[in-house]
Amino acid sequence: MPDAIRAAFIPADAITPDRDIAHGHFAPGDRIVVIKGVDDGILWGDAMTVVTPSWHTPTNEDGWRLRNPDGGARSFVTGHPRYLVHLSTRCPDCLIYQRALQDYLVPRFTDSKPVDVGWYSITELNQLVHVADGRAGSR
Ligand SMILES: [Zn+2]
Secondary structure (H helix, E strand, O other), rough: OOOOOOOOOOOOOOOOOOOOOOHHHHOOOOOEEEEEEEEEEEEEEEEEEEEEEEEEOOOEEEEEEEEEEOOHHHEEEEEEEHEEOOOOOHHHHHHHHHHHHHHHHHHHHOOOOOEEEEEEEOOOOEEEHHHHHHHHHHH
């Protein structure tokens, strides 16, 4: 995980909120990444393991409990399926999403320093929440 600087502005994300992915697309044991920014021309994010189904309170929808080995006090967070990208298999659905993010984000952050685009935060209840979901939901 790079030691990222926070982006000076948060780019609008029209891709993640519209992503149509079923809860059952993921299963316990899957290795996934949540894309958080750009590092020297490529996407980077937090690699985590899917643990068990868990209610995602910011969206009031089914989510997944995730284990982040680098998460410290926040080793377990709950995320919405549309935040997740498969690492463990070559997954066409996840690849399409990842490519869309890459085409959108990479040209906007050309610095060689790792940048966190600020799309994700973690609530006090260890819920991972995207900016588009956080405004309407409870923080
Ligand atoms: Zn997938």
